[in-house]
Amino acid sequence: MSRAPARWLERALLPGSPAHLKKSVTMTSPAQKLTPFRYLKWRWLHFRRSWTDTRADRIPSWSRLFLRAYFRLLGLVLLVAVMLLLVLAYVLTPGVVWHAFDVLPGGGVSMILVGCALPAVVAYRWMRPVWHDLVIIRERASDFTGGRFNTRAQVSHSVILGPLARMLNALAARMERLIAAQRDLTNGISHELRTPLARVRFALEILRQPSSTAEYDHALASIAQDVTELDELIDMSLTYARLEYSSLQSNLEPTSLVAWFNSQLTDATLMYADKQIVPQVEIDETAQVVMDKRLMSYAMRNLLRNASKYARSRILVGLSVRHGNVEIFVEDDGTGVPESEREHIFNAFVRLDRHTAGYGIGLAITRLVLHAHHGRIGATDPVTLAGARFELSWPVGVV
Incomplete structure (x- = not known):
């Protein structure tokens, strides 16, 4: 059988083909050669069907x-x-x-x-x-x-279909990334839930037969702490999922940059009183930028919280505006981040030190926040202190 008749024979067997066409095709053995009359008949039936079929999923003609x-x-x-x-x-x-x-x-x-x-x-x-x-x-x-979603359309040089193929490939890449993020998020949450749930189960066993009042009170306090930890984990996971799966539409508004920056440092000074937080502000106090204060405050608090965990005694925080971008750095005098792990730590549920508190999702959320502002964040070599240094920047925007 020639290639052309075989192709029309295959299309004739598709759903929606006329019943008499299917019957005539199924009765014909593949080993038999198509007669010119039967071949022309198939061609005519396919041509007529392509011009009369009005289904949305019809075969293009x-x-x-x-x-x-x-x-x-x-x-x-x-x-x-x-x-x-x-x-x-x-x-x-x-x-x-x-x-x-x-x-x-x-x-x-x-x-x-x-x-x-x-x-x-x-x-x-x-x-x-x-x-x-x-x-x-x-x-x-x-x-x-x-x-x-791992397949890609061949990129065409056509001015009409080229953009469509590129958009289709971008959509597939986006869906592939979202599916991978959903899988990682599900695996990470299920792993992080085991530890607090195991502690709650152990505390409940103690409450059934407490040996003393102190042990009873300690079990109740442990359950309360674990419930708070679970609530924090769920809140952070929902925030990460919301930023990852949504279109990242931020509530941008003009903000006094210095006033916002000082409020973040004031809150951090009260929460981490055992650390010395040194600000370095190099911009005018009246400067305003466009940003989502809620999301950017979350990113800033996360960087300061991480610095307080690993810093020995001192944290250096800088603010400046260069080349139309807001630039902030947070540097501590802790152990630092190995160069081989500086990109890996921005993935969800990645923690370099399993002995410290946290879930390894804060930096992943911070990166999503910066992406929502068309900015970037990265871990670099320290400049003043000997520990880790995180730098973030985003466009000033139009006030």
């Missing part, structure tokens, strides 16, 4: 696309030819124009044939690459519908 382009070009050619003949007839008289047709090889018939064949060639050369790109994009869209 090359003949429909080609004929539409051909008739449009043919109409344009006829319009130009008629206008040209009218102008020539007005200038040279109709008799001269008619005589010119007679002296041509083949007469006016040859001109008609050329006028009909030229649009067909142009329509084929124009629409065939477009049809090829459409088929590829349709196949990739079918893969995405089936959950195979």
Whole structure:
């Protein structure tokens, strides 16, 4: 069986094909050769079905696309030819124009044939690459519908379909990343829930038969602390999921940068009284920027909280505006972050030190907050102190 009949045979067996067509196809053995009559019949039935089927999931028809382009070009050619003949007839008289047709090889018939064949060639050369790109994009869209987001559509150089293919690939990459983030979030939450739940279960066993009043009170306090820890974990997980899966639409508003920065340091000084927090402000106190105060305050508190965990005694916090970007750094005199782990620590539920409190999700949320502001965050080499240094920046925006 030739390749072309085999392709039409395969399409004839698709859902929605006429019943008599399916019957005739299934009764034909693959080993038998198609007769010219039966092949033409299949072609005609497929052509008729492609022009009469109005379902949303119908198979795209090359003949429909080609004929539409051909008739449009043919109409344009006829319009130009008629206008040209009218102008020539007005200038040279109709008799001269008619005589010119007679002296041509083949007469006016040859001109008609050329006028009909030229649009067909142009329509084929124009629409065939477009049809090829459409088929590829349709196949990739079918893969995405089936959950195979690792496939990508071939990027076309067409000015029409090229952006569509790139958008489709971006959508697949986005969905693939969201699915991976959902899997990591689910695994991380299930892992982090085990420890506080185990402590709550142990405390409940003590409450059933406490040996003393002190042990009873200690068990109640332990349960209260674990419940608070679970509530914090759920809140942070919801915040991470909201930033990761949403379109990251921030509530941007003009904010006095120095006043906001000073309020963050004041709160941190009260909470971490055992650490010396030294500010370095290099901008005018009246400067204003556009940002989401709630999200950016969360990111700033997270950096200061991490610095207080690992710092020995001193934390250096700087604020400046350079090249149209707000730049903040938080540097401590702790043990620092190994260079090999400086990118890895921004992933969710990653902790370098399992002995300290936390869930390893704060820096992941901070990075999402900076992405929502079209900014960045990174861990760099320390400049003044000997510990870790985190730098974040985002555009000032229009006030």
